[in-house]
Amino acid sequence: MSVRGRDSLGGRAAVVGIGATEFSKDSGRSELRLAAEAVRAALDDAGLTPADVDGMVTFTMDTSPEITVAQACGIGELSFFSRVHYGGGAACATVQQAALAVAAGVAEVVVCYRAFNERSGRRFGSGVQHREPSAEGVALGWALPFGLLTPASWVAMAAQRYLHTYGLTPEAFGHVAVVDRKYAATNPAAYFHGRPITLADHAASRWIVEPLRLLDCCQETDGGQALVVTSVERARTLPHPPAVIAAAAQGAGRAQEQMTSFYRDDLTGLPEMGVVARQLWRTSGLAPADIDVGILYDHFTPFVLMQLEEFGFCGRGEAADFVAEERLPLNTHGGQLGEAYLHGMNGVAEGVRQLRGTAVNPIPGADRVLVTAGTGVPTSALVLTSDD
Numbered sequence: 001m002s003v004r005g006r007d008s009l010g011g012r013a014a015v016v017g018i019g020a021t022e023f024s025k026d027s028g029r030s031e032l033r034l035a036a037e038a039v040r041a042a043l044d045d046a047g048l049t050p051a052d053v054d055g056m057v058t059f060t061m062d063t064s065p066e067i068t069v070a071q072a073c074g075i076g077e078l079s080f081f082s083r084v085h086y087g088g089g090a091a092c093a094t095v096q097q098a099a100l101a102v103a104a105g106v107a108e109v110v111v112c113y114r115a116f117n118e119r120s121g122r123r124f125g126s127g128v129q130h131r132e133p134s135a136e137g138v139a140l141g142w143a144l145p146f147g148l149l150t151p152a153s154w155v156a157m158a159a160q161r162y163l164h165t166y167g168l169t170p171e172a173f174g175h176v177a178v179v180d181r182k183y184a185a186t187n188p189a190a191y192f193h194g195r196p197i198t199l200a201d202h203a204a205s206r207w208i209v210e211p212l213r214l215l216d217c218c219q220e221t222d223g224g225q226a227l228v229v230t231s232v233e234r235a236r237t238l239p240h241p242p243a244v245i246a247a248a249a250q251g252a253g254r255a256q257e258q259m260t261s262f263y264r265d266d267l268t269g270l271p272e273m274g275v276v277a278r279q280l281w282r283t284s285g286l287a288p289a290d291i292d293v294g295i296l297y298d299h300f301t302p303f304v305l306m307q308l309e310e311f312g313f314c315g316r317g318e319a320a321d322f323v324a325e326e327r328l329p330l331n332t333h334g335g336q337l338g339e340a341y342l343h344g345m346n347g348v349a350e351g352v353r354q355l356r357g358t359a360v361n362p363i364p365g366a367d368r369v370l371v372t373a374g375t376g377v378p379t380s381a382l383v384l385t386s387d388d
Contacts, residue, residue, distance in 0.1 A: 006282045007249075013099035014235040014242035015384065017046025017228030018349040023189055023340035026120040027222035035064040035115035036072040038224035043073075046228040047239040048109060053228075055080035055107030057094040059114055059343065061087055069113065080107035086258060088297060088374025089272075091344030092382045096248035098229035108230060114345040115224030139257045152217055152300065154259040155376060156209040159302035161267040163211055166317030170211040173301035174202035175323040176330075177215045177337060180298060184334025187360045191219050192338040216301040218336035225345035227352075232387065243352040246368075246385040247284035251275030252378035259376040268317075270303065273310040273372065276381045280370075281312075284383045288313045291383075292366040293354050294328050295347040298335040303375040311370070332361040344373045351384045 019041025021027070021034050043050060053075045056066040066081040080101045084090035091114070098110035116122070148154055163169065178199055184192035197215060205214040235242035253271030255264045264271070281287060288311055298304050305319035314322040323330065333339045333350040340346055351369040353359040367388075372381040 007279070009096070009099055009103055009245070010247045010283045011244060012103040012232065013229050014232050014244045014387070015095065015227050015348070015352050016230055016235045016238050016240060016242055017042040017048065018352050019043070019045050019226050020189075020346065020349065021115075021224045023191065023221050023223040023342070023346075024119075025220070025222060027117055031115050031117055031121070032064045032068060032072060034117070034222070034224035035069045035113050035226070038115055038226040039069060039073050039111055039113055042111065042226035042228050045240070048228060050074040051076060052109045053111055054078055055098065055101050055110035057082045057084070057097045057110060057112045059083060059087070059090045059094070060085045062114070062116075064115060080110065086374065086377040086379070088299060088343040089377040089379040091297070091348060091373035091380065092248065092371055093250050093373065093380035095227060095229060095245065095348060095382055096250065096380060099245045099248055102229060102231050108234070110229045111226055112229065112345070113224065113226040114343050117222045118341060119220040119222050121222070136258055139260055143260045143262070148260070150209070151259060152212050153209045155300045155302060156212050157262060158267045158376075159211050159300070162302055162306065165268045168317070168320060170213065171199060171203065172305065172320035173211070173216050174199045175320050176298065176301040176304045177202045179323055179326065180331045180335040180337040183332050183361050184338025187334050187339055190334040190339040191221070192334060212300060212302075218299045219339075219341040221340040221342060223340055223342055225342045225349055227345070227348055236387065241356055242387045243355045243384045244387050245382060246286070247280045247383040248380070249276045249279035249283070250378065250380045251279070256378060261376070268306070270306045270310050270375050272377070272379050273307055273375060273381070276372070276379060277311045280381055280383050286368060286383060291328065291368050291370045293332060293351070293363050293369045294330050295332070295351050295369060295371040296330060297344050297347065297372045297374050298331060298337050299341065299374065301337070304330070307372055307375060329363045332359055332363060347371055348382065351382070355384060355386050
């Protein structure tokens with residue numbers, strides 16, 4: 001892929017299976033078992049068997065290696081295996097890696113997975129407690145001594161600047177929190193099932209790091225999610241309508257760091273997502289007005305607003321009104337704020353369900369879905385479409 005030209009990946013692979021465990025605060029089982037359960041469920045959904053799989057993709061922050069998951073699931077020989085770095089920024093890139101392998105003929109059926117006990121085990125929200133020496137650690141080292149120890153504190157820096165620049169109040173973020181929980185309230189798999197919130201609820205929730213309140217923050221979740229990718233031709237022989245990967249992209253911006261890119265000229269945007277957006281629009285031939293559903297990575301509400309602006313759905317500083325007016329259906333599963341925090345993999349699954357028409361909150365006529373991955377880090381995104 002070039003950041004200057006259209007690539008040739010679009011339309012050559014599709015997501016044909018999705019599977020997940022329950023989402024909880026205490027799974028009571030190992031991350032390996034969660035991964036195996038999700039993978040087997042995704043294969044069953046695809047109408048495939050472990051013997052069909054010859055490729056696997058996961059994240060670098062993972063305790064369940066590809067070969068171990070393969071063994072636990074009864075998968076045999078692998079001709080392709082890959083991992084993507086940068087936490088939640090890897091979510092859509094796992095699907096991109098799978099699609100690249102299928103398009104190149106390196107593998108025929110690739111499983112992407114993510115499974116962790118992020119609530120009962122290692123909690124990212126507990127902050128940086130120990131890191132091995134690394135170049136990435138040096139970048140963090142400029143912020144840690146001043147108390148910026150958690151993801152919320154890193155995002156709060158950019159969020160405060162965003163509010164100041166555009167003359168907004170924290171209520172701007174509340175619109176995202178309310179919309180996500182509205183959809184979560186009708187989703188039996190969601191943590192906020194049966195519990196919609198109001199702007200008043202958002203404003204009454206306790207401060208975490210100003211200007212972020214508790215309801216601006218995603219869940220801490222135990223669970224697993226898996227996806228199955230194969231060629232569009234093979235997908236047409238399987239039980240469910242294919243979710244065609246019309247475009248897939250990764251992006252890192254200038255002066256990029258992991259969550260602490262505070263030395264850029266402007267903190268009110270997400271340049272890495274801008275790189276991704278330009279490539280998705282070039283490759284898919286689509287524009288913001290063509291998108292029917294947006295599944296935007298929502299570990300924290302401010303970065304949902306910035307993503308909408310980077311993709312061109314609205315002007316700079318205008319995203320809060322865009323969300324409040326519900327001009328685009330957003331995070332129809334409840335997102336990571338309302339359903340579960342699975343590093344964005346559950347968002348890809350929701351995109352597939354919208355195209356199949358099986359989502360709990362289906363959007364009539366949804367044929368084109370934008371799915372994004374983690375923000376504040378090198379990231380990725382997908383445009384998924386129906387098979388026309």
